[in-house]
Amino acid sequence: MSTSYPTEHESAHGQAAEAGAADVHHWKEPVSGTSHPEADRLAFWAKAAELLEWHTPWHTTQSWTPPNPETGRGPDIQWFAGGRLNAAVNCVDRHVTAGRGNRVALHFEGEPGDAESVTYADLQRRVNQAANALERLGVGLGDRVVIYLPVLVETIVITLACARIGAVHQLVFGGFSAEALRFRVEDTGAKLLVTTDGQYRRGSAVPVKANADAAVKGLTVDAGGTVEHVLVVRRTGSEVSWTNEDINGNGLGRDLWWHDVVETAAEDHQPQFFEAETPLFIMYTSGTTGKPKGLVHTTGGYLTGALFSYLRLFANPDPDRRADDVHWCTADLAWVTAHTYELYGPLAAGATQVIYEGVPNVPHSGRHFDIIQQHRVTSYYTAPTLVRSLMGWFPDGVPADYDLSSIRIAGTVGEAVNPEAANWLRAQVGRDTVTSDGEPALPLVDTWWQSESGSTVLSPRPESAHQKPGSVAQEMPGWGADVVDDHGHPTAPGVQGHVVLTHTGPSMARTVWGNPSRYYTSYWEKYADRGWFLAGDAGQRDHDGDIWILGRTDDAINVSGHLLSTIEIESALISHPDVVEAGVAPAYDATSGHAAVAFVVLTEAARLRLQRDRAAEPSLLNALRNHVAQVIGPVAKPRTVIPVPEVPKTRSGKIMRRLLTQLHDGEPLGDTTSLQNEPCVPQIQKICETRRTAPAKENTPV
Structure with a gap:
């Protein structure tokens, strides 16, 4: 069974709307409760696609063949069939043709200090x-x-x-x-x-x-x-x-x-000019087990999702003021975040942006603030891990002599931002955006999406007056998401469940390169009868219906029947003044099945204190365990707290908690080549071997 949705519109070469002038903030968003929700959703995406320049108009907005359990194949998804376009023309040529060739496309900053501004x-x-x-x-x-x-x-x-x-x-x-x-x-x-x-x-x-x-x-x-x-x-x-x-x-x-x-x-x-479904790029996921999966993204649908979501989340709501926008997504270009919000989205919009070669603390910890000040950056999109590092480097706040007044909006991506980091980002980087009472008012879009989705799925709206640090809020227009139990029933407020996509957008990956059956088993098999995509993340809704991401489903810790969120425990640890970052993982425990083990990166002040007095370490580690018990409850108290120089992360900034489990319990390690900081793995391994905090498993039931 398949469905297709023809659409009549003008989208021929030269007739597309100017992307930079589109007022997408005031578009009517599709609502699920209407009498024709699917038609409204597809009409919305048809309008979004017209932000692009098409050489040949498309005749069918979407066709969808559901996943097939009998053949072990995922859905056949196609968007904008019949349409032909060129991604590079949309990102470069059309802006030059429109007379904006002298606009700066890229402000490049090299780590050694070399710099270059490149016009369109x-x-x-x-x-x-x-x-x-x-x-x-x-x-x-x-x-x-x-x-x-x-x-x-x-x-x-x-x-x-x-x-x-x-x-x-x-x-x-x-x-x-x-x-x-x-x-x-x-x-x-x-x-x-x-x-x-x-x-x-x-x-x-x-x-x-x-x-x-x-x-x-x-x-x-x-x-x-x-x-x-x-x-x-x-x-x-x-x-x-x-x-x-x-x-x-x-x-x-x-x-x-x-x-x-x-x-x-x-x-x-x-x-x-190529058919809309022509493959554009392959994006490999990373993990600690199994080979990376090469996700295939196609041209027309991906570019539509990238451009619309960039405009909706980061561009100035007033199209007449977008010439002053300077966007900075701090991700490495190899990560999907950079593909969407550093390459294709901003360039398709004709935006000016910063790209930076180096790490954020070379030659000093304020390098990012130098760049924001120099280029008058207006939107700053980064990872929670970097925010937590900045918190550790600037425990007394960002020095007042940095001019950060250009910042209009901030965003986070990679994993859920803990409230402490979110509040610090709004108060310190956005210190010039305050209410009449002096409270932080900088909009923060805590975005949730994946390599698989290609563009943002869940995010607070920039104009929302009700910021909930740590919540990814609601679906972006044209997407459908829910939090459900194993049987597909929506979970009650405050109850953890599986995050699923009930309706996908055009930027969704189409398959796994060379392995279509893995596309099915990884994402579609569990809810194949409903046609839902299993994201692999745990989440819950609050009483307002907003979604909170709790980490990967297999990162949850089941302690004596209590299902604990690793991110919640990490947030509690980070709220302690001596902790910069934390990674919490499930470890074997003969009594409770699992126990929480916390790996913490201490502040420089705390490290120096312990170097001067090694006898102070047990007291500090016990204080951290008790701090978690006070913030969450005794059941969440980590069995062990281990100081480490870094926690292992993927290039997207996600903490590899399964790898921490393997390191702690002395299990064979999975693939570590995709980590952004692979050298920390043998360091942590040596620390775990020296401390020997993992109990023996021999002849002990799990």
Whole structure:
């Protein structure tokens, strides 16, 4: 059974609404209680799609074939069938054609202090050159290009060049190991790997090319693989090994310099236009067990979701004032947050934004505030983990000599923001936005979404006067979500359940690359009869109907029948003045089945105090356990509190709690190559082995 929804509208080339001028804040949102809710929802998305420039209009807004338990396949989802467009044209060319070529697209800030501002006209020239270079290298429609670069202008240029010619891009975090990179090159069957000689990280130039060489060894065409070339950006001047051999028979060596191939290419390029369902990129999820899943996102639907949600959440509500917007999403470009709110969403809107190469505390802890002040940033979108780090670096608040008055809105993403971090962000970064009583009034959009959804699903509205720090509030227009039990029944207020998507938007991933059955078993199998997507997160509604995310479903801790939220315990720990960050994980316990074990990152002051007096540690750790008992209740008191230098996180900032369990209990570790801070794993492992707080499991029932 399938359903399709034709729509009549004008969406031909040149007839699309100017994205930057669209007043999406006052659009009528679809309401589930109307007499034609599905028709209203699809009409809404049809209107959102008209924010884009379409070369050919579409004839069917959405078609949907439900998941099939018999064949083990997820739903067949298509949006805007018949429509043709080009993502790069929408992100660059149309703004130049409209006379906005002199507007700054990117304010680049390098970690060493180098900087560059790139206009839309200049970005168009560079993307055209890169597109011509890609075609010279034999890359075309449907070919995969793996991009292993830090946050550079070149990273955005090559990504848009892939979109321009119909190649499928896969961005890999520049800090990933050769093993993690190799998996992605092999799994995608990449034709080209784009990398750099080195990258700046924490004040040092770190070699990168050697990782690229190791990743493609045995995967090049002369060895029976798919890789034909390695394109290298010169960033640090690091020494590199080089392969000049013409393995592809096209007269070019395997390794090529960016400045030789791209910067010498022609500056004019004629774009092609592709069907809306043409794959745009592959986004790999990360985890501590199993291989990463390559989620496939397509062009028309993804770009619609990215553009609309950027405008709705971050753009000035007054279209006439958007020329003053300066957006900054602090995510690495390889993460889906950056794809949507640092690449495609802001650029499709013609916005000006900041991109920053380095870490937030090099050369000093106020680097982000320097950048906000210099570029007059208006929207600041970051991870709760970074906010908590800033809290630790500035225990007395952000110094008054930083001018942060340009900030109009802040946002968080990655995992639920704890109330302490949310309140600090509003009060310190948004200190110039206050009520008449001097209370924080900075809008905070605590967004919840996933690599799978492609754009924001749940978020408070920026104009909402009722901020609930820690709550992701309600669905974005055109999406449907709920919190349900194992049988699909909505849970009562305050009762934990599974977060599900009852209606998906056009930015939803279509499948898992090369493994469609995994798409079904991972997301659709549990509620296949209802056609719901299982997000894998636990949540609950409050008495107002707002949703609170409680962490991954498998991160919940069942202590003697009491289901405890890891995030709630972490928030309690972080509220203690000696704790900067915390990761709480379930650990084996012979009596209660599980016990909560807390890994804490202490403030610098607390660390120095313990260094001076080691006898003070037991007292502090006991105080932290009692603090949790006081904030939540005795049942939530961690059995053990372990100080660590860092907690392991994915590149999206999510704490890998299952990995903490494995480290604590001495179990075999799963895949750790996708972590943003993998070096902390052996450090924590050594700490756990030294402390020996895990009880023996032999002959003890669970």
